[in-house]
Amino acid sequence: MTIQLHFFASLREALGSDGETLELERDGLRVADVLDLLRARGGCWQDALGEDKTVMAAVNQEMCGHETCLADGDELAFFPPVTGG
Amino acid sequence: MTIQLHFFASLREALGSDGETLELERDGLRVADVLDLLRARGGCWQDALGEDKTVMAAVNQEMCGHETCLADGDELAFFPPVTGG
Amino acid sequence: MEQVVVTAEPFDPHVETEKLHGENPSIGAIVDFIGWMRDFNDGDSVSRMTLEHYPGMTEKALRKIVDEALRRWDLLGVRVVHRVGELKPSEPIVLVAVASAHRGEAFRACEFLIDYLKTCAPFWKKESTIAGERWVEAKRSDEAARGRWEDASKSS
């Protein structure tokens, strides 16, 4: 399945990317699985998405937990806690 | 002693007066005593200041209870509950 | 800047809030309460309102309420403006504007100020309806709203 990834704010800067299209061989992955895949890239990926960081997620523009299941074509965003207002 | 009386709002209209200078023979009167004196005039005085009405008082421009003691030269105001804002 | 204004002239709540913010760059939050004259009250349409006050005492009572708010919360500014005289529907009656570094204080203080103003400041409203003029009755709910602040010392 294909997932559209987006990164925002400090995460975007740390990764040097605002997103990418991710092709996944397996179906039925959760948000946490995608995080694991990205961390496995090592370097800035491992650091910025480390277990010690608070990484928020949104699927199809709705905030969600890391256990949320993904479907083909989903838009998945990762970002730090929000600081508006 | 001499007291300057003021009446406001519905009370002013009911009494047909916005105030008067009251000469009192005795000293050491309380707000309640002045109310009794005014009620004793009968007619609109008795009606508008009746025990069944909520009459608020202020002495020298500070809200106060009916037991407050008066001094010569005091400004005493009577009015209905306030409705500003 | 005068914190308390009682005026027989129409006022613009936005100009008043602007004065409060000034260009003070340490103000992070402003909470405004604006009370407007409504064209309807207690089941009747209202075409005009007259606000009576007690010159001298009204200003004193408002300043006392403002002082109490400044004592209870850490504020960067307060402005209270209240109309008197004749008003038409959709005109502002009262503005309570509170500035602070953080929002919690401004929300608490603004509501405190309007709750006290409604029960402790000498103003009286008279409405003109098709059936004639009538004095507005004090609301029990306003008394209850003020009561909330009496037990609480400094609310968070």
Place this chain on the structure above:
Amino acid sequence: MEQVVVTAEPFDPHVETEKLHGENPSIGAIVDFIGWMRDFNDGDSVSRMTLEHYPGMTEKALRKIVDEALRRWDLLGVRVVHRVGELKPSEPIVLVAVASAHRGEAFRACEFLIDYLKTCAPFWKKESTIAGERWVEAKRSDEAARGRWEDASKSS
């Protein structure tokens, strides 16, 4: 009128509130929260701020919060305006304006809206200080402020 606006242009909070009141003569109370950019934060002077958002999701999140407020309280109108892009000190960042017939609802709903906005709407602040740029950290107190609304069903 659009209830939610995310804009890269400076906005005038007063014009926005005016739009909310319109000349609707049944509005008795408006409570406004205005958040301003401060020139000082966490011990450093701040000369500039950049606000990033998530186009599409941000608007959706704000509309969801507004819908929840309209469900919880009896309101006559809501307007939320939030800046993005580059800001200078003393510019408004956010306006939350709530209109109702009586003031209690407007106070509750306005504070609810800003508490949720601060924790659930995707905006991120980056400050420019003399020591360089830095991302603003989320505040635990904002999380706590939002938590207050979760147990409470319809607050009075």
